[in-house]
Amino acid sequence: MPLPNIEDARQLGDEELSETILDIKKELANLRLLKATGRLEKPHEIRHARHRLAQLLTVERQRQLEAEAPAAATE
Template sequence: MSLPKIDEVRNLSEEELDEQIVATKRLLFDLRFQKGTRRLEKSHQFKHTRHRLAQLMTIERERQLQKASSH
């Protein structure tokens, strides 16, 4: 499984972006919980999920800065 591409994130609307951020944070919480209870089977999911969250938050920040500079 390859890492997610940032181009997929750039095409999301504001609402979809917010939903994806919340869902990814929830998934990361669930993965941490599984790790704590020793039920985590695919440890590489941490890397992919953190990478995805970083992409989502980067695009969110880019849009915030773009709005601020256009005002």
């Protein structure tokens, strides 16, 4: 399974983005628990979840900076 594409994250709305970030964080915690107990069958899923979380956080930060840019320009 290929890693997720960042374009998919950019198409999400702000609220969807926040919900997806929380979902991925929960999934990552669950995967770490499974790994610690030795029940994780697909270890690559941790890497995919971390990658997806990084993409989502990047998109969220880009949107924050875009929102701040007009405010900084008027000052």
